[in-house]
Amino acid sequence: MNAPSTVDLTRISAMDLPHAARLLEGVRDATLSGRRPQLLPRPVIGDSWGRMMLVGVDPDHDFRSPPLDEEELAERRRASPLAEVLPVLRDALVSVADAAQHIMVVSDADGRVLWREGSASVLRKADSFGFGLGADWAESVVGTNGIGTPLVVRRPVQVFSAEHFVRTHHAWTCTGAPVTDPRDGRLLGVIDVSGPLRTIHPATLALVDSVAKLAEARLRDRHVTALGRLRAVAAPLLARLDGRALAVDAHGWTAAVTGMAPADRLALPKAFGAGRTWLPSLGSCLVEPLPGGWLLRVDSPGDAPQPVAATRLVLDVSSPRRWTLSVLGGARDWTHDLSPRHAELLFLLCTYRTGRTASGLAEDMFGDPARTVTVRAELSRVRRYLGGLLAHRPYRFHEDVDVDVVMPERPVDLLPHSTAPAVRAARRVAES
Numbered sequence: 092m093n094a095p096s097t098v099d100l101t102r103i104s105a106m107d108l109p110h111a112a113r114l115l116e117g118v119r120d121a122t123l124s125g126r127r128p129q130l131l132p133r134p135v136i137g138d139s140w141g142r143m144m145l146v147g148v149d150p151d152h153d154f155r156s157p158p159l160d161e162e163e164l165a166e167r168r169r170a171s172p173l174a175e176v177l178p179v180l181r182d183a184l185v186s187v188a189d190a191a192q193h194i195m196v197v198s199d200a201d202g203r204v205l206w207r208e209g210s211a212s213v214l215r216k217a218d219s220f221g222f223g224l225g226a227d228w229a230e231s232v233v234g235t236n237g238i239g240t241p242l243v244v245r246r247p248v249q250v251f252s253a254e255h256f257v258r259t260h261h262a263w264t265c266t267g268a269p270v271t272d273p274r275d276g277r278l279l280g281v282i283d284v285s286g287p288l289r290t291i292h293p294a295t296l297a298l299v300d301s302v303a304k305l306a307e308a309r310l311r312d313r314h315v316t317a318l319g320r321l322r323a324v325a326a327p328l329l330a331r332l333d334g335r336a337l338a339v340d341a342h343g344w345t346a347a348v349t350g351m352a353p354a355d356r357l358a359l360p361k362a363f364g365a366g367r368t369w370l371p372s373l374g375s376c377l378v379e380p381l382p383g384g385w386l387l388r389v390d391s392p393g394d395a396p397q398p399v400a401a402t403r404l405v406l407d408v409s410s411p412r413r414w415t416l417s418v419l420g421g422a423r424d425w426t427h428d429l430s431p432r433h434a435e436l437l438f439l440l441c442t443y444r445t446g447r448t449a450s451g452l453a454e455d456m457f458g459d460p461a462r463t464v465t466v467r468a469e470l471s472r473v474r475r476y477l478g479g480l481l482a483h484r485p486y487r488f489h490e491d492v493d494v495d496v497v498m499p500e501r502p503v504d505l506l507p508h509s510t511a512p513a514v515r516a517a518r519r520v521a522e523s
Contacts, residue, residue: 097131108289112261115253123150135244136254139235142243142503143256148234153259156232159203159225168205173197173270173280175313176306177206180282183302185209193286193295196222196267198238200278200412202229213286220259222285233257237265237283243411245269245278245431245508247300252288264291268303273311274344275356276430278412282306314344321346321383328386335373335389338381346384357387358427358476372476404480404488406437407497411504418480427476432469435509441496442517446485455513 114130121128122140131137143150159167168174177197184195185208194209194217204226207214217223221233230239234256240248247268253261267283282303284295318340325338325347335350343357357372363385369375375390402420414434417426429437439455440447447455449463449470456466474481480489488494499505502521506514 097133108291112252112288115251116261119150119253119256132254135240135246135248136235136250139230139240139243140256142230142507143234145501145503146231148231148256150234150256151258153220153257154232155221156227158221158223158227164203164205164225167199167203171199171205171280172272172310173199173205173306176309179306179309180302181208183305184282184284184299187298188284188286191286191292192290193284196238196283196285197280198228198242198283199280200242201227202232202239202242202281203227204238205280210286216287217285220263234260236260237267237285238281241267241269241281241283242278243507245271247296247303249291249293249296251291262288264288266295266299268299270303270306273307274314274342275428276432277428317383318344318346321381324382325384325386328381332388334391337387337389338384339387340384351389354475355472356475358425360425372478402491403493403495405495405497406434406441408434408438408506409497409499409504411499411507414506416477418477431506431508433473435506435511435514436466436469436473438496438506438517439511439513440481440486440488441494442513444488444494446482446487448485452486456511458512 118128118130118132119140122132122137123144132140148154173180180195180197187193188195188209192210192213194207194213196204197206198204204222204224207217207224222228227233228236228238230236230243233239235250236255237248237250240250247266249264249266251264255261255263263285264287265283265285267281269281270279271277272279282299284299321338321340329336329338329347329349332349337348337351338346339357339359340346343359345354345356354372357370359370360368363378365378365380367375367377373387373389377388377390379386379388403418405417405419407415407417414429415426416429416437418424435456436452439452443451449466450460452466453462454460456462470481470483470486480492481487482489498521502518505518505521509515
């Protein structure tokens with residue numbers, strides 16, 4: 092017997108929309124009841140439905156958590172890097188959304204709606220099911236949707252009619268794309284275009300994805316410009332110094348160095364400021380403020396206190412959206428936020444304690460043992476903050492260091508963005 096095919100959204104524009112919605116309703120009902128549907132949901136939708144059933148989201152009744160109050164909404168807007176590119180988003184999407192009877196919605200990384208603009212009539216319809224400013228549209232709260240689901244899978248998603256897990260959203264279509272910090276891959280939020288189901292168009296997915304990439308490019312440009320300003324201030328100071336020194340911005344990104352090899356970024360502790368401090372990659376440093384950043388003068392090896400070797404690493408992947416690596420037992424304990432790719436690689440190295448070759452990790456990550464260049468480049472970046480704690484040939488943690496992994500309570504929350512074959516296999520093993 093042939094396996095059922097999946098629903099093809101690219102053909103919906105040529106189909107009768109009510110018929111397409113009824114077809115998807117049948118697929119959803121059969122899937123939720125455990126019956127074999129004639130057509131399968133698309134993998135991204137089927138995976139999301141599986142997460143919703145595990146979480147316990149009610150598929151037939153709308154649930155709304157309280158929206159943010161005005162003060163907290165204003166604070167989140169001020170703190171969001173997406174505020175810097177809001178004019179770009181408006182220029183690219185609002186006029187198109189208005190003409191197409193859509194609205195543009197921008198959320199933060201928690202799924203909270205920070206801004207929304209577009210057709211007045213569609214805004215009123217959005218209000219009717221809680222899609223207002225400050226609303227929580229995380230997938231675990233309101234089910235499969237164009238904001239919460241892209242936040243989980245970290246890629247663009249279009250959700251049409253009954254692909255929404257919760258029945259009260261079936262009259263709606265939404266298309267969202269995540270925006271990440273171009274410097275470190277940190278998730279910043281989602282750009283979404285939404286409207287009544289009759290307004291669906293397959294090209295919306297490509298449009299929203301392109302605008303998200305444009306926003307990331309603008310953020311990258313602003314970062315480069317800010318580093319250039321810091322470099323102009325720091326370069327004359329560094330030219331007069333002997334020994335090792337560097338200038339970094341508030342997030343540790345390097346603007347200029349002297350007497351040492353450059354590095355893209357330093358891992359700075361949360362409690363960082365002027366005075367003497369110790370950094371895992373440099374040792375003891377004297378920190379002085381600069382406009383837009385910091386000047387770090389690195390003590391010579393004879394003057395600097397020698398750090399005690401770390402004795403324990405803790406990889407925390409218990410959260411579906413934030414992953415950290417803590418180094419304990421050295422001169423200073425410190426914690427580093429991980430990018431999605433580094434979280435995957437370090438999780439795999441924790442799995443293979445005796446070591447893994449570059450080709451083995453490439454097969455684990457991509458299903459292709461030939462993609463070693465990508466693996467080596469990423470692990471070279473990891474070694475900048477782990478130093479001698481990460482050996483190579485093969486890649487492995489130092490044998491004298493204890494390594495612990497903090498896993499999520501539910502296997503489905505293990506790096507849910509990851510499509511790496513080895514991570515998918517780890518989820519299946521944890522579920523069994």
